[in-house]
Amino acid sequence: MKISVIRIFTPLLLFFYTTNAQQNPRPKLIVGIVVDQMRSEYLYRFYDNYSENGFKKLMHEGFNNKNTHYNYIPTETGPGHATIFTGTTPANHGIVSNHWYDRKSGKMMYCVADSTVSFIRSSTDTSGDKSISPASPRNLLGTTISDELKLHTNKRSKVIGLSLKDRAAILPAGHLADYAFWFDEKSGNFISSSYYTDILPSYINTFNDKRKSDELINTIWKPLLSDDKYRNSNPDDSEHEKIFVGRTKATFPYDLGKLKHKNGGYSLLMHSPFGNTLLTDLATTVIKEENLGKGETTDFISISYSSTDKVGHDFGIRSKELEDTYIRLDRDLAELLAFLNNEVGEGNYLLFLTADHAASDNPKFLKEVNIPTGTYNPKSMTKILNDKLKMAFGEGAKISFMDNTQLYVDTDAGSKREVLYKIQEYLNDFEGVKEVYLPTGVNTKISNGDMDMLLGKSYNRGRSGDVYVAYHPGWMQDWEYGATHYTSYNNDTHVPMLWYGWNIKPGQSAKKYTTDQIAATLSMLLSIPFPSSAQKETMQELFNDY
Structure with missing residues (x-):
């Protein structure tokens, strides 16, 4: 008797469900x-x-x-x-x-x-x-x-x-x-x-x-x-x-x-x-x-x-x-x-x-609770980098803009490839910097497969920067209060x-x-x-x- 009820009841449920779906297809x-x-x-x-x-x-x-x-x-x-x-x-x-x-x-x-x-x-x-x-x-x-x-x-x-x-x-x-x-x-x-x-x-x-x-x-x-x-x-x-x-x-x-x-x-x-x-x-x-x-x-x-x-x-x-x-x-x-x-x-x-x-x-909170952290300042980093570029290439190479992840580089000083490699070298000396990537074809071989995938989904040739910077976990731009994001x-x-x-x-x-x-x-x-x-x-x- 139970089997018969189930056999009858299940098709009824399917019928009502299908009918409702047909009445409201979207x-x-x-x-x-x-x-x-x-x-x-x-x-x-x-x-x-x-x-x-x-x-x-x-x-x-x-x-x-x-x-x-x-x-x-x-x-x-x-x-x-x-x-x-x-x-x-x-x-x-x-x-x-x-x-x-x-x-x-x-x-x-x-x-x-x-x-x-x-x-x-x-x-x-x-x-x-x-x-x-x-x-x-x-x-x-x-x-x-x-x-x-x-x-x-x-x-x-x-x-x-x-x-x-x-x-x-x-x-x-x-x-x-x-x-x-x-x-x-x-x-x-x-x-x-x-x-x-x-x-x-x-x-x-x-x-x-x-x-x-x-x-x-x-x-x-x-x-x-x-x-x-x-x-x-x-x-x-x-x-x-x-x-x-x-x-x-x-x-x-x-x-x-x-x-x-x-x-x-x-x-x-x-x-x-x-x-x-x-x-x-x-x-x-x-x-x-x-x-x-x-x-x-x-x-x-x-x-x-x-x-x-x-x-x-x-x-x-x-x-x-x-x-x-x-x-x-x-x-x-x-x-x-x-x-x-x-x-x-x-x-x-x-x-x-x-x-x-x-x-x-x-980061100030993280420091108080003993979690590894640190801060950086894009403006001061840009000034330091531009001073170094001026010494290496003269007035023809400079960073026009730097935010938390990207650097935009203008240069007429010979090979842009050479300038980008120098920036990569300089950035690696900054505390907190984990990796520096050049996604524009200058450095296409990236050892970190996850980052390779990430940059592939991030980089737009006409709009993205020439250099991407990844910082260690817990490192953020220096700011006085509250929270931020972008990593x-x-x-x-x-x-x-x-x-x-x-x-x-x-x-x-x-x-x-x-x-x-x-x-x-x-x-x-x-x-x-x-x-x-x-x-x-x-x-x-x-x-x-x-």
């Missing part, structure tokens, strides 16, 4: 969430302080890959967002850093700068920041997953990118986006680019006119939970944290309204958890006003939370301020998920959450990867995946083409038993 909406500077461990170190409906809901009701990494250098915001949504690395998508040295102009190039476009603001907004460059995705090479969705549906799908940072809104949305909106730190409004539109949609004007940014900038930031709940972070009164102008300590509470005048005005919102709250409010407004997930084709929205990065840079990865920011982001995510379930429908949207990079400890070590590469919603079965995996596999996975889930340079390997666990 999700109504893709929601791509990027949390700026989020280490994978934050899912677990702060776990006890999360609600049941934010991070925990995604972890338990969705699929959690616990071993997701970046596979290039430097690990920064621009390259991170470009990699997630193009499915490839800087070698192909061309966003080699947030800024790089442009050899033709002899100037620095910002990753989304575009002098051919202009800012689009509210008609009443006259206080925008005139010191920053207008922006667009034109520096991004190849297509994104959102571009391919647009092309596949003959542009019927809507695609919108949102963030507090311009690069984090623009790069995920791709070349064919309907809109990208980001926060203007001078006016407290969300703005866009003439690349997308001549005027802001009326609902963005209405959102700006409500002055939610004024409400939040006048908030007193104090811990959301009782002090005993923050036991996995350092004490509030810890060293190596940013002290805002007008304060004598980096301790709660922070009266943002009093601090704003001497600490960047509305930009202070980005240095608090309330920037994430503002962005969540914008996201729900955009989804509702644009009717995302209500059409015949799949729509796409990217939401990049930037305040986590600013707070991390200010206070460090073990600060009470950072933990409180994640606790509050958890509540923002819970609000977003509840809204999506009500507006789009539970099971009708596919959401993924990852980060554009992770973060490392402050190829696990501290900076290991990020979360959560999938939730449409056709995603609960589960987890410890298999290593890289962030450039996200776009390919989405392509296969949606049955649309890969982005032009995307790698082809997908996260197989998401397809098992379907």
Whole structure:
């Protein structure tokens, strides 16, 4: 009798499952969430302080890959967002850093700068920041997953990118986006680019006119939970944290309204958890006003939370301020998920959450706890190197720019090969330098196979530096407070990867995946083409038993 019931019941289950899949062959909406500077461990170190409906809901009701990494250098915001949504690395998508040295102009190039476009603001907004460059995705090479969705549906799908940072809104949305909106730190409004539109949609004007940014900038930031709940972070009164102008300590509470005048005005919102709250409010407004997930084709929205990065840079990865920011982001995510379930429908949207990079400890903190560490200063290193080059080659050879991983070299002093070899020799004498690589064909034989692979994915001939420098673990650029990132070590590469919603079965995996596999996975889930340079390997666990 039991066998008969099973034989009858199993086909019925398969029938209902197959029928449901046929009724809903694709999700109504893709929601791509990027949390700026989020280490994978934050899912677990702060776990006890999360609600049941934010991070925990995604972890338990969705699929959690616990071993997701970046596979290039430097690990920064621009390259991170470009990699997630193009499915490839800087070698192909061309966003080699947030800024790089442009050899033709002899100037620095910002990753989304575009002098051919202009800012689009509210008609009443006259206080925008005139010191920053207008922006667009034109520096991004190849297509994104959102571009391919647009092309596949003959542009019927809507695609919108949102963030507090311009690069984090623009790069995920791709070349064919309907809109990208980001926060203007001078006016407290969300703005866009003439690349997308001549005027802001009326609902963005209405959102700006409500002055939610004024409400939040006048908030007193104090811990959301009782002090005993923050036991996995350092004490509030810890060293190596940013002290805002007008304060004598980096301790709660922070009266943002009093601090704003001497600490960047509305930009202070980005240095608090309330920037994430503002962005969540914008996201729900955009989804509702644009009717995302209500059409015949799949729509796409990217939401990049930037305040986590600013707070991390200010206070460090073990600060009470950072933990409180994640606790509050958890509540923002819970609000977003509840809204999506009500507006789009539970099971009708596919959401993924990852980060554009992770973060490392402050070297001063590492020294205090007896972990090997050290610091270097790119400016002073550049001066020393240029002095040596002048002695060796005269005025004809110099380093035009050096950041944390790359050096750009200008020379008309004979053989560039000779100059690069000399730079390699000089750099090897600096304390903290582990290896020096010349990826331009001068020195193609690299003994470290892992670094060979890493540089192959990092180096873009037109935009990357002539020399790459790798430092020992724990070594970072000298800075006064907080955390930073950009290395190829696990501290900076290991990020979360959560999938939730449409056709995603609960589960987890410890298999290593890289962030450039996200776009390919989405392509296969949606049955649309890969982005032009995307790698082809997908996260197989998401397809098992379907």
